Amino acid sequence: MAISDMRRQYSMGSLTEKDLTEDPVDLFRRWLDDAISADIPDPTAMTVATVNSQGQPSQRIVLLKEVSAEGFTFFTNLGSRKAKEITDNPNVSLHFPWFFMERQVRINGTAHKLSTRENAEYFFSRPKDSQLAAYASRQSQPLSSKQLLLTQFNQLKEKFADKKLPIPDFWGGFRIEPSQIEFWQGGQDRLHDRFEYTRHSENGWQAQRLMP
Numbered sequence: 001m002a003i004s005d006m007r008r009q010y011s012m013g014s015l016t017e018k019d020l021t022e023d024p025v026d027l028f029r030r031w032l033d034d035a036i037s038a039d040i041p042d043p044t045a046m047t048v049a050t051v052n053s054q055g056q057p058s059q060r061i062v063l064l065k066e067v068s069a070e071g072f073t074f075f076t077n078l079g080s081r082k083a084k085e086i087t088d089n090p091n092v093s094l095h096f097p098w099f100f101m102e103r104q105v106r107i108n109g110t111a112h113k114l115s116t117r118e119n120a121e122y123f124f125s126r127p128k129d130s131q132l133a134a135y136a137s138r139q140s141q142p143l144s145s146k147q148l149l150l151t152q153f154n155q156l157k158e159k160f161a162d163k164k165l166p167i168p169d170f171w172g173g174f175r176i177e178p179s180q181i182e183f184w185q186g187g188q189d190r191l192h193d194r195f196e197y198t199r200h201s202e203n204g205w206q207a208q209r210l211m212p
Contacts, residue, residue, distance in 0.1 A: 010186025012102045015193035020207055024181040024197040025069060028105060031098070031183070032067065040100040047095040048074065050085035058085065064096075065122065065173070072107065073114070075122060075173040077139035083174075086111045092176060102186030107178050114173035123167055132156045134171050187212065 021027045035043035044064040051057050060082060066073040072094060076083055086092060094107040123131060136153040143149060178199065185193040192212035197205045 009188055010102045010190075010192065011188055013185055014187065015183060015185035015195060017209070020195060022205065023069075024178075024183070024205055024207070025067065027183060028181065029067060031103060031105065032064075032096075035096075035098050035101060035103075038101060040098065043098070045097075046072075046074075047097065048082060049093040049095070050082050051089050051091070052085050053088055058082070066175075071109065071112075071175040071177040073173055073175045075119075075171070077134065077137065078170050078172050079141070080139040082140075086174060094176060104184040106182040106184070107176065108180040109176040109178040111174045111176050114175060116167070116172075119172040120167045122173060123171065124164075128160075128165075129157070131165050132160065134168060135165065138170075182210070 019027075021030075032043065042063070045061050046064050047059050048062050049057055049059045058081060062074045062076065062082075064072055064074060090111040092109065092111050094105075094109070096103075096105040096107075098104060123134070126134075132153060135156050136149060180196065180198050182194060182196040187193055190212060194210040194212055195207050196210050197207045199205055
C-alpha cells in the first residue's frame with residue numbers, strides 16, 4: 001500500500017464549547033490525566049521546538065516534569081542545543097502527540113530559567129544513576145564512541161558510590177509560560193475539533209474554534 005493511500009477515520013471523541021474550561025491549563029490537566037489513565041506510552045512526552053540565530057527551527061522530545069498555573073516545566077543540560085537556542089530566543093513551542101487518543105495539544109510561550117533551588121529540588125529527586133548520567137553527558141557535543149560515554153559514567157559511579165553528587169551548574173530547568181494553547185480532537189471525515197486559547201492580559205484567556 002502506498003503511503004498516500006494510508007488513512008482512517010477518527011471517531012474516538014469530540015470537543016465542544018461545553019467541554020472548555022475558563023483556564024486552558026485546567027483542560028490540559030484533564031487531558032493529561034486521561035492520557036495517563038489510558039496507559040499510553042510516555043504520556044508526558046512533548047516536542048520542544050526552538051529557533052537558532054539563523055532562523056532554523058529544531059525539535060526534540062523531552063518529558064514534562066511539572067504543569068502549573070505558571071507554565072510547563074522540563075529539565076536539560078544547559079549546554080545543549082535547545083538550551084543555547086532558548087537563551088538566544090526564549091520563544092518556543094511545545095507539542096503533545098497523544099495520537100493513541102486522537103488528540104494533540106500545541107502550546108506557544110516564553111521560556112524562563114528555573115531558580116537554583118528549583119533545579120536542586122528536582123535533581124536530587126532523580127535516581128542516582130540519572131544524576132550520574134547528567135554529569136557524564138555533555139549533551140549535544142560530538143562523541144567519538146559510545147564506549148567513551150560508558151567509561152565516563154562508570155568512573156563517576158565508582159567515584160560517587162558512597163557520596164552525594166553536587167548540583168551541577170551546567171544542568172537545570174525551563175518553565176514555558178504559555179501565551180497560546182490549542183486543543184485538537186480528531187473527527188469523522190477530517191472534520192476535526194480545534195479550539196485555540198489566546199492569553200489577553202486585560203481579559204485573561206479567550207477561546208475560539210478553528211477550522212480543521
